[in-house]
Amino acid sequence: MVKASVEMEQAAVILKLLGDRTRLTMLKLLDEHTCCVCEFVEIFQVSQPSISQHLRKLRDVGLVKEERKGQWIFYSLNKTNTYYTFLVPLLEQLPDQRYRLKELEENGTRINCC
């Protein structure tokens, strides 16, 4: 029998977090790119606290990590997290979201710090 990589209860917690359009899209984006809070605010057209709260939930379970660079805080996928392998096959099946970053570049709202 194949060894299960995650426990049932934990899996449900992770999946509940993924079961939100905003967070799911964030994770798909972060799988390839690093993004800061203000970029997400621009992309999703919701308030900055709303974005911060989504990111906090993802951070609390260890799915994403943050790194401050000057005035911005950049978020990225935490690929060393236990659940990353659980996440990968899932994210692979989602449609590419890079067009959203392209839109930011066209608007001049993409942050390319450092």
Next chain:
Amino acid sequence: MVKASVEMEQAAVILKLLGDRTRLTMLKLLDEHTCCVCEFVEIFQVSQPSISQHLRKLRDVGLVKEERKGQWIFYSLNKTNTYYTFLVPLLEQLPDQRYRLKELEENGTRINCC
């Protein structure tokens, strides 16, 4: 680029449904076995309407299908559903739940109709 197999919005809906311990365990069980409502009631120790409502949600998105056999209604995974391929790699990573059916057999509450 790999073709995405599901749309973002739909994926979030499915994942939200999976983000519940009861439903996730149900799906893991149904991936290998057919179960009826009263078995789930016994397994999860919640009310029968609660189980019916979980199954309804899974049925509404087409993840499971039902088949009446006499007085029982047996549920199984709908492997022809669009989202089944989305589900598979996920379920594979979950711990085997067959012990729950073994417990039913020991209790004499397992239904093996026909």
Next chain:
DNA sequence: TGCGTATATAATCATATAGTTATATACTTA
């Protein structure tokens, strides 16, 4: 036909969730 069992649905309720506004904190730069 009437009773028992299995399941579904309706109504209700407590709690969780995702958003908002207001405010605090942290960094940059003049």
Next chain:
DNA sequence: TAAGTATATAACTATATGATTATATACGCA
């Protein structure tokens, strides 16, 4: 140090969710 920008947190609110109880429906069998 003061002003401006970026982010986090607190408080609040409307809605969604998962459970319960009560009731309806469907089937099997005496």
